[in-house]
Amino acid sequence: MPTLAPKLPWQHAFAGGYPGRSGQALPTDPDAIDYLNRVAAADGGVSVEVGIAQAIDAFVRGCKADSAGYAGDPTRTNWDAIKSACIMCGARTLSGALVSLRKYGVEEFVNQTPTINDGGGSVGAYDSATRTMSITGVGAENTRPRFDFNMGRSLGVTYKFEGRLSGDLSKVYRVLFADTVVATGASLVANGGVFSSTITSNGYPPYFYLDGTQAPSSVRIDSLSMKAVINDATNVANNFTSSDYSRSGATPGLKGNGSTKYLNTNRAGNADGQDDYHLSAYQTAAAGGVAALIGSTVTSPESRTSLVTAGADYYPRINNSTGALANYPGGNTVGLFAASRALAASYVARSGTSENFPLAVASTAHQAQSVYVFSQNVNGSPADFSGSRLAFYSIGSSLSLSALDARVSTLVSQIAAAIP
């Protein structure tokens, strides 16, 4: 007997099943749930159906299981490499479709040992096993010892910095990040040791100051987190409308018009590494003419990062120092268009033909201007508008294109099938 269960909102009381009836799996990955909750908020408070939520949960889990294949960091997964991304299908409304897949970047607190700055005779110590900062020797300064954790140092990047401390909270002089006071001993006592802030980095790490005049004392880090904030995509183009968006069915995605509509990802072109970078866009319906799916181009000094189709031809570029590039096939196909650079001298690209092809063009530094989707940002203005329909895009570090292709293709087909 057919069941409507997969079409229930996944947060519905009976979404997991009814008493006496077989159940169905609900999302359990914390990052998938975070994304689904933010989509529901943007969609007016109604969560997506169980079938769509399951597809997104499987996608996130899969990306976390896929190695990025990056020699500079063998532990990196494709999920780690995806920084700014949108699933432009599944959500109930266009507002929901423009919610960033990831609100935050990777966790930068990985139990690193702090550098201890003593002063005025104080003697600080750190126990990595219990993550405890302590003062074993009395000093003359209330601003030492200072414990410096090497994280949150990308200049200009906004970070969510939060945690919980316990122990001698009143003997914390202050917690500082980017020269901004995040907490004091008094505020920690008042808030049960909890602190939280969102601050743009000036390059300096977080500092934990203990009052050296009040030794012996110790403060334990119960939890600590430092994550870069990823901005939501912002439709700054004139007039994407609700009618441009199809959440499911045969050709899900958001459709450009080839002349005026584009998305501003709010992701700076230089936010990721010059030789550690990827772009992707999943096309569910192709457009004619010269059409940039995603990109940012500066013409002087020349630096090109874009995925451009021109009929059956395809021109992928990642921080290229020149526009000269042979055309590659698959421009008018349906599927994932992507390119990833892990080397200064060459990179790898992929089109809907599902074949990786290597390209030997040297890289150059990119500018801070934002990456656009459905066009490319050329010297600050949109150009080469695309009339294609896109169901996904991503920007970030170098990753495995074939693994990303497999995951995104499955995601889009499952969402398309979930609500025919």
Next chain:
Amino acid sequence: MPDDLDPQPTPPPANPTTLAELLPFLPVSYEYGQQFGMVYSQELADRLEEVQAEEPTQFVAKGVALTDGRYLLTADILSEVPSGLYRIGFSKLDPSRFDEIEIMPIADALALLPVPEPMPE
């Protein structure tokens, strides 16, 4: 009252020339709006950007520069005002200046767009 006696809404004009003419018909249908482009001056483009910056939202109307120095918005955006995705910016506009925004067939408007950068052979 039988359906056939219900008053029928007046359709928007087939060949509007300014946005002011469409004001009584907003929101227009997406399909109707797709037939037209809205073309306006640099001064109005600056003003549009200014009023939208007063209350930032995710949905912003921003025209594309044309070769004659004016700006183009496709008129399907009129399906999202006065109460749709672009309501916030639209509510801040001065309707008395809508007669300065020219409505033209979309093909004529697209002909004024810059030619895309040629691809290498």
